[in-house]
Amino acid sequence: MNDMDQLVDIENSTQSKKIFLDQDIYEQEQERIFGRCWLFLAHESLIPKAGDFMTTTMGEDPVIVVRQKDGSTKAFINSCTHRGNKVCSAESGNARSFVCNYHGWVFGSDGSLIDVPLNERCYHGTIDKSTHGLPGIRVESYRGFLFGCFDQDAPPLDEFLGDFGWYLDTWMVGAGGGVELIGPAMKSILNCNWKVPAENFVGDAYHVGWTHAAALEVLGGELAGLAGNQADMPYDDLGLQFTTRFGHGFGVIRHAAASIHVKREGYDKFLRDTLPAVAENLGQARADLYDGHWNCTTFPNCSFLYGTNTFKVWHPRGPGQIEVWTYTIVHKDMDEETKKEIVKQAIRSFGTAGTLESDDGDNMTNCTHTNQGRMTRKGRMDATMGIRHEGHHPVYPGIVGSSFIGETSYRGFYRFYKEAMSAESWGDIRAQDNHWDEAWKDNGFWEAKAGKGE
Amino acid sequence: MAALQSLNLDGKEYNPVSMDLHHQISQHYFLEARMLQNRQYREWLENLVAKDIHYWIPIFENRYSKDKRPEPTPDDPAIYNDNYDELKQRVERLYTGQVWMEDPPSRIRYLITNVEAFQTADNSDEFMVYCNFAIIRHRQLLERTEHVGGREDRLRRTDDGFQLARRKINMDARVTVDKNTYFFA
Numbered sequence: 001m002n003d004m005d006q007l008v009d010i011e012n013s014t015q016s017k018k019i020f021l022d023q024d025i026y027e028q029e030q031e032r033i034f035g036r037c038w039l040f041l042a043h044e045s046l047i048p049k050a051g052d053f054m055t056t057t058m059g060e061d062p063v064i065v066v067r068q069k070d071g072s073t074k075a076f077i078n079s080c081t082h083r084g085n086k087v088c089s090a091e092s093g094n095a096r097s098f099v100c101n102y103h104g105w106v107f108g109s110d111g112s113l114i115d116v117p118l119n120e121r122c123y124h125g126t127i128d129k130s131t132h133g134l135p136g137i138r139v140e141s142y143r144g145f146l147f148g149c150f151d152q153d154a155p156p157l158d159e160f161l162g163d164f165g166w167y168l169d170t171w172m173v174g175a176g177g178g179v180e181l182i183g184p185a186m187k188s189i190l191n192c193n194w195k196v197p198a199e200n201f202v203g204d205a206y207h208v209g210w211t212h213a214a215a216l217e218v219l220g221g222e223l224a225g226l227a228g229n230q231a232d233m234p235y236d237d238l239g240l241q242f243t244t245r246f247g248h249g250f251g252v253i254r255h256a257a258a259s260i261h262v263k264r265e266g267y268d269k270f271l272r273d274t275l276p277a278v279a280e281n282l283g284q285a286r287a288d289l290y291d292g293h294w295n296c297t298t299f300p301n302c303s304f305l306y307g308t309n310t311f312k313v314w315h316p317r318g319p320g321q322i323e324v325w326t327y328t329i330v331h332k333d334m335d336e337e338t339k340k341e342i343v344k345q346a347i348r349s350f351g352t353a354g355t356l357e358s359d360d361g362d363n364m365t366n367c368t369h370t371n372q373g374r375m376t377r378k379g380r381m382d383a384t385m386g387i388r389h390e391g392h393h394p395v396y397p398g399i400v401g402s403s404f405i406g407e408t409s410y411r412g413f414y415r416f417y418k419e420a421m422s423a424e425s426w427g428d429i430r431a432q433d434n435h436w437d438e439a440w441k442d443n444g445f446w447e448a449k450a451g452k453g454e
Numbered sequence: 455m456a457a458l459q460s461l462n463l464d465g466k467e468y469n470p471v472s473m474d475l476h477h478q479i480s481q482h483y484f485l486e487a488r489m490l491q492n493r494q495y496r497e498w499l500e501n502l503v504a505k506d507i508h509y510w511i512p513i514f515e516n517r518y519s520k521d522k523r524p525e526p527t528p529d530d531p532a533i534y535n536d537n538y539d540e541l542k543q544r545v546e547r548l549y550t551g552q553v554w555m556e557d558p559p560s561r562i563r564y565l566i567t568n569v570e571a572f573q574t575a576d577n578s579d580e581f582m583v584y585c586n587f588a589i590i591r592h593r594q595l596l597e598r599t600e601h602v603g604g605r606e607d608r609l610r611r612t613d614d615g616f617q618l619a620r621r622k623i624n625m626d627a628r629v630t631v632d633k634n635t636y637f638f639a
């Protein structure tokens with residue numbers, strides 16, 4: 001087992017560089033994080049009809065997700081129970097059954113083994129079909145987002161999302177109509193550790209002004225002021241950062257939802273028109289965040305930008321590689337033209353040829369692979385920005401940081417990372433439910449800020 | 455033989471261009487490749503691209519042969535789906551001096567082959583041109599990526615030479631093996 005106290009220092013908010021490129025740590029992550037947490041599979045809108053399927057991976061495990069006749073969704077491991085071959089090679093489609101190419105075993109859309117060629121003649125009837133179905137995976141939906149989990153002891157999905165779900169509701173159901181994902185996904189390989197983009201999306205508004213200076217300058221809009229970090233901006237008034245129980249976190253730049261989109265009249269109008277409903281349905285606290293731009297990560301590897309509306313999954317492929325899948329989020333109630341424009345603008349900025357996406361690749365790769373160096377990997381990484389300028393907030397649940405440019409949600413991400421990596425089981429994790437926020441307990445940051453009349 | 459050399463598209467037959475015109479068009483494609491290789495993006499856009507361009511790289515999925523869902527259209531999500539102004543914005547980003555990933559600059563080589571050109575109609579100045587490409591990009595010290603695919607172009611003859619009016623780029627790789635596809639295929 002890896003020494004988690006050495007790898008992640010919560011009090012001082014530093015991490016060992018080793019966490020990005022070490023096979024042993026990666027193996028432990030696969031077991032204790034990807035084997036345990038709810039992982040994004042698909043959105044219900046991508047597999048609407050009975051028999052509709054998608055293939056994906058949970059960690060590195062190949063998975064088929066299938067809409068059932070009764071409208072429910074099942075997921076199972078995409079590996080034949082005979083000799084292990086994949087039973088489905090298409091990315092998506094509609095099927096009544098999945099036939100293994102190797103020996104022709106046939107599995108139903110519910111994963112059950114239906115037919116074994118020569119079962120009577122050559123197996124002499126010894127194969128018990130009822131025990132040879134494809135291994136099933138727990139599937140639950142949150143507002144149409146389907147997640148799978150390998151661990152029977154994991155809490156239900158909505159508990160796992162917890163306060164993060166409370167925030168997500170702001171735009172997932174705030175105005176009533178819900179959101180959906182538009183595919184097919186763009187897919188690309190990036191040679192980086194899965195945590196680099198996950199931490200970047202959970203809380204790195206800091207890099208935006210510098211890494212993306214070129215794009216911000218050309219695109220204009222509200223965020224252009226961030227370009228090159230030149231402008232003297234009142235960062236504490238422009239947004240907040242959040243982290244929650246199980247490492248999920250996000251940052252919000254106020255009133256900047258669609259600011260990366262060059263063409264955005266339809267989207268802006270939609271947000272304006274639906275804002276009163278959000279306030280009415282969910283209250284002012286969340287309505288205040290509704291027209292903001294959010295950078296989010298659902299622990300461990302599902303990230304999205306609400307406002308820009310790009311939706312990413314970082315599928316791990318070993319410690320030094322990921323496969324990036326990119327969808328677009330749209331509100332179901334939008335007119336078709338607005339949806340199309342949002343898809344176009346989201347991909348324009350964060351697709352594989354995105355004006356902003358194209359800036360990130362080297363950072364991600366180099367943060368990972370410099371640690372090939374033995375001395376380099378003994379070093380530590382710093383995530384202290386805004387430390388102690390955060391705490392329990394009088395209105396918002398979780399831990400709230402005072403500025404959208406800060407590393408509050410990095411701290412929350414790695415706090416839970418350490419907890420999950422150290423725990424023997426979900427039982428150990430749940431035993432910490434009342435203590436998880438000790439690092440921030442009673443620090444009185446927001447009370448003091450309110451006292452000063454800020 | 456003529457029938458084989460012509461292009462059959464949506465039930466209509468299109469004749470190949472003359473040898474002379476084919477030569478001119480091929481030379482134009484090599485000129486374009488040279489400009490892009492030399493990172494003369496502004497010159498490329500200004501001189502070789504028509505103002506009504508549609509520049510498109512669709513996303514496709516690997517599906518079973520029996521899957522009869524339609525091919526992607528420009529209304530579907532696409533890696534590039536640009537008009538002239540949108541292309542211009544991409545070009546201008548490269549001149550800001552702040553694209554850190556392109557400094558030191560990458561070297562990008564275009565191998566253009568299998569050029570076939572067809573008349574859209576008798577005496578028309580627009581041609582349908584198909585070609586294959588291998589785009590090889592070297593970055594940093596050891597990074598080498600390769601993008602192979604085909605173009606389906608609509609090329610227009612003007613007083614100032616040929617201009618690109620439509621380009622559909624079919625990338626053969628479903629999963630992009632590169633940090634980005636921010637180049638002009």
